[in-house]
Amino acid sequence: MSTPAYPLNSVDRALSLIFLLGERESLRVQDVARDLGIAASTAHRLLAMLVHHDFAVQDRRHVYRPGPALRMVATESHAPGGLVEKAQDHLDRLSAVTGETVHLVTLEGTGTRFVGGAENVRPGRVRTRVGKILPAHLTSGGKALLATLTHEELSELYPQGLRLRTEAAGPEFAALLRELALTRRRGFGINVEGTEHGVSAVGATVFDSAGRGVAAIALAAPSMRTPYRRLMELGEPVVDTARAVSRLLYRRVLQEAAS
Numbered sequence: 001m002s003t004p005a006y007p008l009n010s011v012d013r014a015l016s017l018i019f020l021l022g023e024r025e026s027l028r029v030q031d032v033a034r035d036l037g038i039a040a041s042t043a044h045r046l047l048a049m050l051v052h053h054d055f056a057v058q059d060r061r062h063v064y065r066p067g068p069a070l071r072m073v074a075t076e077s078h079a080p081g082g083l084v085e086k087a088q089d090h091l092d093r094l095s096a097v098t099g100e101t102v103h104l105v106t107l108e109g110t111g112t113r114f115v116g117g118a119e120n121v122r123p124g125r126v127r128t129r130v131g132k133i134l135p136a137h138l139t140s141g142g143k144a145l146l147a148t149l150t151h152e153e154l155s156e157l158y159p160q161g162l163r164l165r166t167e168a169a170g171p172e173f174a175a176l177l178r179e180l181a182l183t184r185r186r187g188f189g190i191n192v193e194g195t196e197h198g199v200s201a202v203g204a205t206v207f208d209s210a211g212r213g214v215a216a217i218a219l220a221a222p223s224m225r226t227p228y229r230r231l232m233e234l235g236e237p238v239v240d241t242a243r244a245v246s247r248l249l250y251r252r253v254l255q256e257a258a259s
Contacts (some may be wrong), residue, residue, distance in 0.1 A: 007167055013036055013046060014046055014050075016036055017032060017046050018055060020036070021064065021065075022167070026063050027047075027065075028062065028064070028174050029044050029226055039123060046214075050064070050162065054067045055056055055058050055067050064211070067130055080084050081171070083115075083206075083248075083249070086248050087097065087116060087206075087248065088116065089246045090217075090241050090244050091104060091116060091241075092118045093241075093251075094118070095118035096120070096121070097121050098221075100219050100220065100221075101117065101120055101127070102128070102217045102218070102219050102241075103116065103117040103129060103217075103219075104117065104218075105139070105142070105145075106214070107142065107146070110135065110137070110157055110158065111134060111136055111142075112216075113133045114129040114131060114132050114133070115130065115215070117129070123220075124222050126199055126222065134195050138191060138231075139194065139218065140189040140190050140202050140203030140220075141189065141201075141204075141217070142189070142203070143183050143190070143217075144205045145205055145215075146180055148213035154177070166184075186235070188203060188235045188238055189204075190202050190204055190235075191203070192228070192231070198223050198224070199220055199222065200222075200223045200226045201218050201219060201221070202219050202231050202234050202238050203216045203217060203218035204216060204239040204241070204242035206242050206246050207246045208246070208248060208249045217240065217242040218238075221237050232240060
């Protein structure tokens with residue numbers, strides 16, 4: 001992307017900081033100063049403006065985290081219109097029935113964006129990841145969505161294989177294709193500590209009226225209480241929930257056509 005002819009440094013720094021905060025989830029003044037190459041006083045003023053506009057919040061330890069405005073932008077910009085709100089009741093119900101944390105995720109390039117969720121109060125639960133983005137080939141919902149793509153689409157998405165910015169090496173491209181083939185046959189994707197130690201998950205695709213995968217329902221739980229057999233069992237209610245949300249999209253199209 002070309003640089004504007006007349007760049008505004010203050011705007012550039014503010015936008016860079018917003019991206020940095022969304023990626024890191026937590027920042028201190030010295031982190032911002034180092035990563036943006038600016039003085040600590042300037043970093044402090046930028047963070048103060050983000051707090052003023054609800055893009056950031058500061059905790060008691062002077063750590064800055066994403067605020068409600070930033071999370072709203074991350075959620076609304078990456079989900080089909082109104083999907084998060086329409087799916088919320090289904091997310092809440094699945095979380096209540098299984099006792100685990102549930103997310104609505106979308107595919108963003110080679111990443112999985114967590115756009116909605118329902119966090120159960122069960123002890124030892126997985127904390128919600130709404131607003132975060134993780135490598136799609138490592139997450140259960142990401143695998144479910146990748147499995148809806150053709151070989152050509154996957155090759156375009158990963159033109160150089162799985163060279164991603166992640167600590168987890170992930171499978172080679174050929175292994176990913178085998179994993180996605182298994183996901184298609186099974187009807188859902190699984191993640192056994194692929195993105196976080198001690199956390200496993202199962203995810204199923206939400207389809208629009210044209211049969212395109214537009215999102216996925218992903219259930220995450222501590223690995224200690226979700227061995228492989230339990231993950232397979234959880235696949236059924238996750239798939240049922242994804243189908244229920246898919247029907248919402250189909251009904252919306254019918255209603256719009258009739259109006």
